[in-house]
Amino acid sequence: MLIKRTLSFVAVAAFSMSAMAWQPSGKVECLAPADPGGGWDFTCRSVGNVLQQLGLVSGSVQTVNMAGAGGGVAYAHTVSKRAEDNKLLVAASTATTTRLAQRQFPGMDADMVTWVGALGADYGIIAVGKNSRYQNLTELMAAVKANPKSVKFAGGSARGGWDHLKVLIAAKAAGAGKLPAIPYLSYNNGGEAMTQVVGGQVDAFTGDISEATGFMESGDLRVLAVLAEERLPGQFSDIPTAKEQGIDAVGPNWRGFYMPKGADDAAREYWVDAVDTLYASEEWKQVMKSNGLIPFHPPADEFDSFVRTQVQDIENLSREIGLLK
Amino acid sequence: METLGFLMEGFAVALTPYNLMFALFGAFVGTLIGCLPGLGPANGVAILIPLAFTLGLPPETAMILLTSVYAGAMYGGRISSILLNIPGDEPAMMTCLDGYPMAQKGRAADALAVSAIASFTGGLIGTIGLIMLAPVLARFALTFGPAEYFALFLLAFATLGGITGKNPMKTVIAATLGIMVATVGIDISTGTQRYTFGVLELYEGIDFILAIVGLFAISELLFFVESRLGKGRKSVQIGKLTLTPKELISTVPTQLRGGVLGFIAGVLPGAGASLGSFISYTLEKQILGRKARFGEGDIRGVVAPEAGNNGASSGALVPMLTLGVPGSGTTAVLLAMLISLNITPGPLMFTQNADIVWGVIAALLVGNVLLLLLNIPLVGFFVRLLSIPPMYLLPIVTMVAFVGIYSISHSTFDLYFMVAFGVAGYLLRKLEIPLVPIILGMLLGPEMEKNLGHALVLSDGDWSVLWSSPLSITLWGIAALGLALPYLVGPLLRRRMNAAMKESPVSD
Numbered sequence: 001m002l003i004k005r006t007l008s009f010v011a012v013a014a015f016s017m018s019a020m021a022w023q024p025s026g027k028v029e030c031l032a033p034a035d036p037g038g039g040w041d042f043t044c045r046s047v048g049n050v051l052q053q054l055g056l057v058s059g060s061v062q063t064v065n066m067a068g069a070g071g072g073v074a075y076a077h078t079v080s081k082r083a084e085d086n087k088l089l090v091a092a093s094t095a096t097t098t099r100l101a102q103r104q105f106p107g108m109d110a111d112m113v114t115w116v117g118a119l120g121a122d123y124g125i126i127a128v129g130k131n132s133r134y135q136n137l138t139e140l141m142a143a144v145k146a147n148p149k150s151v152k153f154a155g156g157s158a159r160g161g162w163d164h165l166k167v168l169i170a171a172k173a174a175g176a177g178k179l180p181a182i183p184y185l186s187y188n189n190g191g192e193a194m195t196q197v198v199g200g201q202v203d204a205f206t207g208d209i210s211e212a213t214g215f216m217e218s219g220d221l222r223v224l225a226v227l228a229e230e231r232l233p234g235q236f237s238d239i240p241t242a243k244e245q246g247i248d249a250v251g252p253n254w255r256g257f258y259m260p261k262g263a264d265d266a267a268r269e270y271w272v273d274a275v276d277t278l279y280a281s282e283e284w285k286q287v288m289k290s291n292g293l294i295p296f297h298p299p300a301d302e303f304d305s306f307v308r309t310q311v312q313d314i315e316n317l318s319r320e321i322g323l324l325k
Numbered sequence: 326m327e328t329l330g331f332l333m334e335g336f337a338v339a340l341t342p343y344n345l346m347f348a349l350f351g352a353f354v355g356t357l358i359g360c361l362p363g364l365g366p367a368n369g370v371a372i373l374i375p376l377a378f379t380l381g382l383p384p385e386t387a388m389i390l391l392t393s394v395y396a397g398a399m400y401g402g403r404i405s406s407i408l409l410n411i412p413g414d415e416p417a418m419m420t421c422l423d424g425y426p427m428a429q430k431g432r433a434a435d436a437l438a439v440s441a442i443a444s445f446t447g448g449l450i451g452t453i454g455l456i457m458l459a460p461v462l463a464r465f466a467l468t469f470g471p472a473e474y475f476a477l478f479l480l481a482f483a484t485l486g487g488i489t490g491k492n493p494m495k496t497v498i499a500a501t502l503g504i505m506v507a508t509v510g511i512d513i514s515t516g517t518q519r520y521t522f523g524v525l526e527l528y529e530g531i532d533f534i535l536a537i538v539g540l541f542a543i544s545e546l547l548f549f550v551e552s553r554l555g556k557g558r559k560s561v562q563i564g565k566l567t568l569t570p571k572e573l574i575s576t577v578p579t580q581l582r583g584g585v586l587g588f589i590a591g592v593l594p595g596a597g598a599s600l601g602s603f604i605s606y607t608l609e610k611q612i613l614g615r616k617a618r619f620g621e622g623d624i625r626g627v628v629a630p631e632a633g634n635n636g637a638s639s640g641a642l643v644p645m646l647t648l649g650v651p652g653s654g655t656t657a658v659l660l661a662m663l664i665s666l667n668i669t670p671g672p673l674m675f676t677q678n679a680d681i682v683w684g685v686i687a688a689l690l691v692g693n694v695l696l697l698l699l700n701i702p703l704v705g706f707f708v709r710l711l712s713i714p715p716m717y718l719l720p721i722v723t724m725v726a727f728v729g730i731y732s733i734s735h736s737t738f739d740l741y742f743m744v745a746f747g748v749a750g751y752l753l754r755k756l757e758i759p760l761v762p763i764i765l766g767m768l769l770g771p772e773m774e775k776n777l778g779h780a781l782v783l784s785d786g787d788w789s790v791l792w793s794s795p796l797s798i799t800l801w802g803i804a805a806l807g808l809a810l811p812y813l814v815g816p817l818l819r820r821r822m823n824a825a826m827k828e829s830p831v832s833d
Contacts, residue, residue: 035733036381067529068525068528068736069526069529070529072525072528073525073526104528105525158512159513159514159515159516160516183783185778185779185782186513186775188669189667189669191669192669194673195671195673196470196471198467199467199468201471214676214677323516
């Protein structure tokens with residue numbers, strides 16, 4: 001076993017050596033497009049640490065916070081001022097693709113950067129209070145189908161944001177019409193939205209699984225479905241997927257990176273491979289486990305098309321609810 | 326019983342050496358800020374916010390630091406009231422009445438000591454009240470829906486001017502300015518941008534912290550530069566302590582009454598610490614009647630207002646922590662800090678951020694003890710600090726403000742914005758437009774809008790949902806009362822407050 005692992009490690013190392021003429025020297029910068037403490041900041045800092053532990057960078061990885069416009073300031077900075085930087089990674093997530101799809105970064109689109117890869121995800125859920133009459137997603141969606149106004153959803157993003165879109169993705173997959181008529185109440189964060197659902201003021205909660213663990217454990221919240229391809233590992237394995245209930249809706253909130261479009265091909269290849277190596281490492285698995293991240297890693301050659309499809313899907317949905325003209 | 330367990334956990338947070346150090350530092354700085362005339366508790370906390378960011382403090386430590394400053398400022402206000410007959414901050418106004426005469430009779434040391442003890446009792450009673458009332462109110466707040474919250478925010482706006490507010494029109498202007506500033510950025514209920522003019526930096530709206538530090542700290546600096554650059558005050562002698570235990574014991578009933586009354590005034594919207602100290606002073610005067618010689622340096626005339634304003638400062642934390650609705654300027658600043666630490670005040674905070682809430686509450690108790698210890702032996706030190714020329718103090722404040730704001734988001738844009746807010750704050754103060762309602766408008770306006778939107782979505786556009794539950798009707802009733810009272814009772818109260826000030830033989 002040990003020999004096997006050593007061999008594979010040597011193989012990976014050898015492969016890295018031979019395939020890569022380019023290697024980052026000196027300081028690598030990871031741009032977190034938000035204040036310290038958020039998800040993007042976490043992505044940069046934890047990836048930076050593991051990259052150093054694995055020896056994938058020779059120098060240090062410095063996290064630079066650049067908040068503003070939900071990532072728009074950092075996106076504009078990457079596109080206009082750092083277009084050819086080989087040593088710049090920028091943290092991104094589904095929030096980035098949502099804003100790109102809804103043209104919230106003025107004059108910019110998903111083609112202006114190179115999408116490097118994803119390193120895990122948080123999955124969307126739909127939940128109700130413990131005293132709700134809805135026992136599963138099928139029942140809930142049947143009610144929505146019969147009368148779009150009958151179920152009121154609360155979430156932590158703005159109207160048209162990711163939490164709202166997850167409701168629409170599920171409703172659309174369930175065959176409901178009149179998507180714009182489904183009431184959605186936006187709160188400042190998932191916690192505030194959950195309070196209203198637990199307090200019985202609003203019917204259903206839409207958010208990510210990591211937000212809901214506290215109320216799930218206390219029994220105040222009943223999670224009807226997780227919007228994932230298959231059941232989640234560990235403590236979440238009891239929660240049925242939407243797919244199992246006949247509603248083909250998937251909503252991963254992935255975490256990953258993009259980099260400047262004008263970087264050298266060799267540098268791009270290096271970082272795509274580095275993300276693959278990092279994702280496969282024990283060290284990263286530990287980070288994912290202790291931070292509630294769930295495996296999600298489209299193969300390197302598919303990530304770009306995954307991002308584009310997600311942007312396109314969100315664009316279509318946004319058009320359907322009248323957020324985009 | 327459950328509360329006691331939480332409180333023990335809170336002590337575990339508050340008594341770590343790291344947090345204890347910051348509580349001590351906050352108590353010290355707070356006392357200093359309180360005793361400097363002109364620098365009130367709201368400014369004091371605003372000045373310390375950037376420091377919390379500069380040092381990268383964890384949320385609970387940052388909140389412990391700021392609440393200690395808040396409590397310290399309430400203690401410190403009395404020092405210049407007693408020695409100089411200039412209230413260090415507004416709530417300490419009533420302390421001048423008997424404190425300064427005492428100082429003139431050569432009993433300054435006694436007045437300072439007994440007022441520190443009264444502050445301690447008042448703070449203790451207020452914090453115990455907070456511990457008993459807050460969890461109950463937090464549980465009750467879970468039953469609030471959007472319609473009830475809307476009525477609650479309306480109530481907060483209606484009582485904004487306070488019962489003793491001078492110019493209601495200027496308060497309205499200030500609150501409107503705050504609401505206007507808050508509309509910049511994405512509107513979460515429609516997902517559209519408002520007043521961003523395509524400037525990316527404006528997309529997430531204007532940060533409360535920027536506005537607060539600019540409005541309070543930077544404008545304060547501009548004021549100092551204008552008025553008293555360089556000049557210090559002449560130092561004051563405080564004399565020897567002659568307070569006897571018997572005299573101290575005779576003030577105990579006054580301390581208890583003052584603390585309880587202050588706490589109640591603090592919890593009520595629109596009242597706050599100034600009214601707390603006023604009510605406890607006047608009531609004490611009536612209860613004691615001829616037995617006391619209020620206004621001529623009676624020791625109980627120092628005890629009552631100090632117990633009152635410290636009780637009120639803890640009381641004012643109750644609505645802020647449990648409902649997310651601040652009742653005073655300083656609690657508004659603390660609320661903004663909580664929000665920027667990504668903590669949502671309200672019922673949820675008591676379960677999800679229990680360590681922070683109870684850590685802060687325990688820190689208030691610890692801070693009170695620290696403050697008593699600081700304020701009795703070290704009072705001479707604070708008195709000497711009173712004569713430091715502001716020219717040494719202000720560059721430090723400015724530096725901390727700039728470094729702190731820059732360290733939040735690493736954006737020079739924010740620095741320009743902060744300076745712009747500072748200049749605006751300076752101009753507004755010149756026009757005598759109060760700054761606190763601006764902050765409250767910024768904090769409460771968007772919440773009120775959001776809850777109105779939610780209530781209407783839930784009722785399918787039926788406006789009557791806003792006054793359909795008994796709870797919301799009650800809140801509307803109190804709001805109406807809050808609007809009417811200043812016109813009915815306000816002039817009377819103000820007259821009596823002024824009269825009380827005039828009765829004092831030495832007021833000038």
